[in-house]
Amino acid sequence: MKICCLVKEVPDAAVQKRIDAGTKRLDRSGERTLNPFDTHGIEAAMQIREGGAVAVDEIVAVTMGPDTAVRALHKSVALGADRSLHLSDPALSGSDVCATGYALAKALETEQPDLVLLGQQSDDGECYTIGAVVADHLKMPSLTQVIKMDVSEGKLVCQRQAEYGYDTVEIALPAVISVGDAINEPRYPSLKAIMGAKKKPLDTKGTGDVGIDPSQVGEAGSKTQVLGINPPPPKQSGEIIEDEDTNETVEKIVAWLEERKLI
Amino acid sequence: MVDWRAMNFDLSDEQRLIRDTVRDFARNEVAPLAEELDREKRFPYELVAAMGRLGLMGIPFEERWGGGGADTLSYALAVEELARIDSSVAITMAAHTSLGTAPIAWFGSEAQKERWLPELCSGRRLGAFGLTEPEAGSDAGNVRTRARLDGGEWLINGAKQFITNAGTEISGCVSITAVSGEIEPGRPEISNLIVANGTPGYEPGPPYRKMGWNASDTRPLSFDDCRVGEDCLLGARGAGFKQFLQVLDGGRIGVAAMGLGLAQGALDEALAYAKQRRAFGRPIATFQAIQIKLADLATEIEAARLLTYKAALLKDSGAPFSLTAAQAKLKTGRLAVRASEEAVQIHGGYGFIEEYPVCRFYRDAKILTIGEGTDEVQQMIIARALGC
Numbered sequence: 092m093k094i095c096c097l098v099k100e101v102p103d104a105a106v107q108k109r110i111d112a113g114t115k116r117l118d119r120s121g122e123r124t125l126n127p128f129d130t131h132g133i134e135a136a137m138q139i140r141e142g143g144a145v146a147v148d149e150i151v152a153v154t155m156g157p158d159t160a161v162r163a164l165h166k167s168v169a170l171g172a173d174r175s176l177h178l179s180d181p182a183l184s185g186s187d188v189c190a191t192g193y194a195l196a197k198a199l200e201t202e203q204p205d206l207v208l209l210g211q212q213s214d215d216g217e218c219y220t221i222g223a224v225v226a227d228h229l230k231m232p233s234l235t236q237v238i239k240m241d242v243s244e245g246k247l248v249c250q251r252q253a254e255y256g257y258d259t260v261e262i263a264l265p266a267v268i269s270v271g272d273a274i275n276e277p278r279y280p281s282l283k284a285i286m287g288a289k290k291k292p293l294d295t296k297g298t299g300d301v302g303i304d305p306s307q308v309g310e311a312g313s314k315t316q317v318l319g320i321n322p323p324p325p326k327q328s329g330e331i332i333e334d335e336d337t338n339e340t341v342e343k344i345v346a347w348l349e350e351r352k353l354i
Numbered sequence: 355m356v357d358w359r360a361m362n363f364d365l366s367d368e369q370r371l372i373r374d375t376v377r378d379f380a381r382n383e384v385a386p387l388a389e390e391l392d393r394e395k396r397f398p399y400e401l402v403a404a405m406g407r408l409g410l411m412g413i414p415f416e417e418r419w420g421g422g423g424a425d426t427l428s429y430a431l432a433v434e435e436l437a438r439i440d441s442s443v444a445i446t447m448a449a450h451t452s453l454g455t456a457p458i459a460w461f462g463s464e465a466q467k468e469r470w471l472p473e474l475c476s477g478r479r480l481g482a483f484g485l486t487e488p489e490a491g492s493d494a495g496n497v498r499t500r501a502r503l504d505g506g507e508w509l510i511n512g513a514k515q516f517i518t519n520a521g522t523e524i525s526g527c528v529s530i531t532a533v534s535g536e537i538e539p540g541r542p543e544i545s546n547l548i549v550a551n552g553t554p555g556y557e558p559g560p561p562y563r564k565m566g567w568n569a570s571d572t573r574p575l576s577f578d579d580c581r582v583g584e585d586c587l588l589g590a591r592g593a594g595f596k597q598f599l600q601v602l603d604g605g606r607i608g609v610a611a612m613g614l615g616l617a618q619g620a621l622d623e624a625l626a627y628a629k630q631r632r633a634f635g636r637p638i639a640t641f642q643a644i645q646i647k648l649a650d651l652a653t654e655i656e657a658a659r660l661l662t663y664k665a666a667l668l669k670d671s672g673a674p675f676s677l678t679a680a681q682a683k684l685k686t687g688r689l690a691v692r693a694s695e696e697a698v699q700i701h702g703g704y705g706f707i708e709e710y711p712v713c714r715f716y717r718d719a720k721i722l723t724i725g726e727g728t729d730e731v732q733q734m735i736i737a738r739a740l741g742c
């Protein structure tokens with residue numbers, strides 16, 4: 092079995108997020124790191140390999156992004172991937188979700204994976220949809236927000252987080268699965284793995300190498316256009332009920348909840 | 355070799371990844387235990403084991419011995435990130451690495467390396483360094499511990515004090531300085547010897563009651579007709595003085611990283627608290643009196659960081675680094691004391707309560723102006739370099 096893990100370089104969680112007013116894109120000039128959700132995808136791949144139910148021949152980390160995105164790949168191989176593929180081309184800059192999904196799918200076609208794993212969301216854009224877009228282009232079934240995965244020859248049985256409880260779904264391979272952070276506890280990369288990361292093969296490919304139609308990617312090839320971008324409205328301050336007489340306080344809280352039909 | 359002269363302030367990919375990994379480890383694994391370990395004065399065996407599995411107990415040593423093969427800056431970054439959360443865990447790792455393991459890695463014979471380094475680098479065993487005595491520390495010419503050859507063995511008598519990592523359940527050995535003879539009348543010949551835990555006549559004493567670093571292991575050691583093989587001599591006979599100076603020079607980079615980390619940790623806590631704590635209807639971070647403290651600390655910390663990293667880069671590039679390491683140690687120790695004091699001040703009354711980490715930081719900081727050469731000794735080293 093060959094597993095491809097889609098990964099993304101995102102601004103570090105500790106960095107205050109800021110929108111560049113000129114480009115209407117996220118300012119990515121600060122510290123960056125591997126999208127924490129994608130580390131769960133790599134861990135899931137490692138656990139399939141270590142679980143032994145199926146033989147995993149190769150785990151390949153795949154990313155699309157500028158030169159610096161190589162760091163996300165280094166971390167991915169330090170976490171256990173065997174090699175990595177970096178799709179990088181100025182033509183890809185400004186791609187929206189659909190264009191990015193198309194480009195990643197073209198890169199994945201060259202790998203012919205049996206399973207594609209990725210984090211359910213990125214820590215920056217948080218659109219939750221890239222897995223489904225990739226799956227659509229690859230004509231593979233897709234599941235999102237998967238929090239448990241049992242693999243056997245040719246299929247997966249997954250638990251998917253639903254609004255109330257879980258869906259248990261059987262899915263045929265090859266498939267694209269986006270995982271939630273409840274699926275596992277990612278390991279820390281060992282120092283040995285970190286020091287060895289650069290020794291693992293890294294292929295860099297441009298749009299032409301994987302057959303991407305340039306008119307379908309980049310800002311021009313994107314079907315969405317960001318017209319304006321604003322910070323979320325500030326949270327309204329809550330109502331504080333002073334507890335002078337507990338019976339009275341409870342009544343007030345119950346009344347407040349009933350008023351909003353919350354109980 | 356690192357080309358530090360390029361004045362490149364970027365970390366390498368490996369250094370960055372090591373820093374980020376230790377940062378995550380410290381926040382997720384160390385932080386939840388730090389208060390309890392400190393309160394119970396309990397040695398962090400589980401964290402040492404976890405650090406061992408990650409390769410953090412032998413960062414700068416050769417891979418063939420199970421070390422990480424990383425540079426001094428990577429090691430300093432790891433110490434900094436640990437000290438940012440907890441100094442006891444940081445000193446356990448730092449003393450084990452730059453005091454306990456380094457002498458064997460640098461001066462040991464192949465046989466000594468083979469016996470000790472795989473155990474030490476993996477963190478299965480801890481290494482210690484025994485220099486300080488009741489009447490000798492940096493003034494090592496005053497060493498009273500004696501070692502003499504007797505029937506093909508070294509017979510050791512004497513005492514050491516304030517020794518880190520020597521008395522835990524996983525302590526493997528201590529490298530000690532001892533007077534092994536006289537070069538000329540009145541001038542002692544000093545040699546270093548490796549003494550394994552469990553050797554008859556070698557006893558680590560009861561742990562000290564300390565102001566801080568409560569979860570780390572610090573004890574006096576006694577040697578009473580302790581016999582070790584002739585092959586326990588570290589390097590050449592009489593090379594002990596030069597060797598321990600070299601060990602202390604390197605160790606200062608680790609201790610500087612501890613001061614830097616502690617100061618950064620104190621600022622992290624103070625900043626978070628100042629944003630959340632309200633007084634007179636607004637967060638105290640909006641008051642200029644608090645902002646000035648935070649801004650000054652952030653600036654001092656960045657300056658101290660550059661000095662510490664420079665010392666590490668100089669060492670890695672093979673250039674003389676003693677002066678810069680002494681400056682970094684002096685700067686960071688004082689800064690740690692100041693930063694933790696300001697952090698307590700910003701916390702107000704809560705800073706005096708043990709539930710808040712700054713309270714522990716305040717107690718842990720003071721030793722940083724004392725251990726591995728007091729501020730006054732660093733000033734002496736720096737003044738000598740100035741030509742005084």
